[in-house]
Amino acid sequence: MRTAIVNLGGIVTGDLASPTAAGDAILLEEGKITSVGSIDAAALASADVVVDAGGTIAIPGLIDSHVHITFGDYTPRQKVVGFLESYLHGGVTTAITASEVHVPGRPKDPAGVKALALAARACFLNYRPGGMRVHAGSIILEPGLTEADIAELAAAGLWLAKAGFGAFDTPYGYAEPMAWARKHGMVTTMHTGGSSIPGSSGIWAEHVLAANAHVSFHVNGGPVAMPEEGFARLVNESDMALQICTAGNLRTALKTAKLLDEAGQPERLLIATDTPTGSGIMPLGMLYTISHLTSLGGMAPEQAIAAATGNNARAYRLNSGTLAPGRDADVVLIDACAGGACGDALSALDNGDIPAVAAVFTDAVPRFVGRSRNTPAAIRQVRVAQCRLPMDFSGGGH
Numbered sequence: 224m225r226t227a228i229v230n231l232g233g234i235v236t237g238d239l240a241s242p243t244a245a246g247d248a249i250l251l252e253e254g255k256i257t258s259v260g261s262i263d264a265a266a267l268a269s270a271d272v273v274v275d276a277g278g279t280i281a282i283p284g285l286i287d288s289h290v291h292i293t294f295g296d297y298t299p300r301q302k303v304v305g306f307l308e309s310y311l312h313g314g315v316t317t318a319i320t321a322s323e324v325h326v327p328g329r330p331k332d333p334a335g336v337k338a339l340a341l342a343a344r345a346c347f348l349n350y351r352p353g354g355m356r357v358h359a360g361s362i363i364l365e366p367g368l369t370e371a372d373i374a375e376l377a378a379a380g381l382w383l384a385k386a387g388f389g390a391f392d393t394p395y396g397y398a399e400p401m402a403w404a405r406k407h408g409m410v411t412t413m414h415t416g417g418s419s420i421p422g423s424s425g426i427w428a429e430h431v432l433a434a435n436a437h438v439s440f441h442v443n444g445g446p447v448a449m450p451e452e453g454f455a456r457l458v459n460e461s462d463m464a465l466q467i468c469t470a471g472n473l474r475t476a477l478k479t480a481k482l483l484d485e486a487g488q489p490e491r492l493l494i495a496t497d498t499p500t501g502s503g504i505m506p507l508g509m510l511y512t513i514s515h516l517t518s519l520g521g522m523a524p525e526q527a528i529a530a531a532t533g534n535n536a537r538a539y540r541l542n543s544g545t546l547a548p549g550r551d552a553d554v555v556l557i558d559a560c561a562g563g564a565c566g567d568a569l570s571a572l573d574n575g576d577i578p579a580v581a582a583v584f585t586d587a588v589p590r591f592v593g594r595s596r597n598t599p600a601a602i603r604q605v606r607v608a609q610c611r612l613p614m615d616f617s618g619g620g621h
Contacts, residue, residue, distance in 0.1 A: 226251040226587050227262050227270040228554065229608070232278035232567065234259065235525050237532035237545040239490055242525035244546065249281055251552035251587035259546050272616065273609035274592055276556055279581050279601060280568045282528050283544050284316025284553030285509045286535035289440060289468055289495035292318065292359055293326045294343065296352040298499040300325045306504050308353030312597040313506040315355065316553040316585045317543055319535075321412070321440065321497065322361040322385035331390060333367040340381055354583070354590040356553075358383070358539070361412070362404070365389040366396070370403040377407040382540075386434055387414025387426055394430035401434040410539055412438045415457075416471070417447030428453030431463070438464045438538055441497045442479055443471040458482045458491075464538040466493040469512045470502035476512070477520045480530075484522075493538055494531040506597045510577040518575030527572070552587035555580060558601035566602070581605040589616040 227250050234244040246260025293299060296307045307318060323343045330336055344360025361383035362376055384404035386397035404411045413436035417425045427449045431439050439457055442465045454475065457465060467476040483492050496508035509531050516527040536544025543551040557568040557578040565571040568578040580595035582605050592607050594600050607616050
C-alpha cells in the first residue's frame, strides 16, 4: 500500500541529532517510509491514499515502552477491553511489554514463567489491536532459572528480560540472571522505586547498578520514587536508559530529565506510561508526560517528542521511532486543540496542553483520519483527499 501525506505544517523527526526536517510531505509504502520532505509527481499520482494534512505537524508514532499487557486487548487489572486500541487514539503506535506480571494467577516456577513469556510473545506476533504493534513476552526473572533457560528463550526469539517481581531474597539476586540475559542478546529492564504490588520490595539505585540493566524502569517511581540520592548515581555511574512514566512521581521525572541534560546525555531519557496498573488506563499518558517536560521542565517540544519516540527505539533496537527513509511507516499528525489558547501543536505543548491527534498511520496504513476519539478536535482539518481503495479512513468510521 502506498500512502502520501501532503500539506504538512512541520515535520518533527524523533531524532535528537536532527530534530526537524524540511518539507511538507511524507511517502509511506509497503510498511516503510520512502520519502520525507517531498514526494515526486509520479509517486503522488500512483498513491492508493492521499491525506491532506491541512498544515498539521507530523511526528513519529509514539512508543510506550512500559505497558502491562496480558493477552489480547484486555487488562484484568482494570477489567477493561480495548485499551490498546484506545491508546492508538492517543498517538501510540508501538507498545512494549513490561512483562505479563498482571496475568491472573501468573506462574512463578521456571517452567511457568518461560511458558508465559513465550505464549505472550507468540500471541502478539500477528495481532495488531487497532493497528498498533505490540512487542510482548518478557521473561520474569525468578529463582531457579538457569543460563540454559535464558539461552533457550533467546533462541526461540524472546528478547526482553524483566527484573523486579521475582522471589529473590534481596534485589541483588537479579545480577546473575540479568548478566545471562545480556550475554544472550536480550534487552534487560528493572523495576526501580518502591513496592508496586503486594509481595514486591523496593529496588533502589544500588540494586539497579549491580544488575547492570539496559533500562531502569519508571525511574521516577512505579508509582513511588526511590531515595533522592539515587537519581544522580544512575545518571553518573551508568550509561543505562532512564525511563520516566506518567504513572510515577512528576517531580522526580523532571529531576531525571534535568540531570541528563546537565550531563549532556538527553538520548538516555525515555518516556512511557507504566499502565494499565493501579493508576488506571491512560490513553493520553504519553502526550501528558511530553507536555509536562515542555511546560514545567523547559524542554524543547522536539526533544520531549524524541524521548517518546526515537530514544525508545534506540534503547529497544526498533526500526520505528524516527521519520526517515527506511524506517517503519508509523506516523501521527498533531495540532493544537480547537478552542485552546495556542495556534499549533508545539506551542500547545509549551503551554502545557495536550495536542489534538488528527490522524494515525501504522505500517503505511491510515488507521483513522480526521479526529481521535480521545482528544479534542484539531484546529486544522485533516482529510482523505484521494482514496483508490474501498475503505473509509475518516475519523467518523471509528
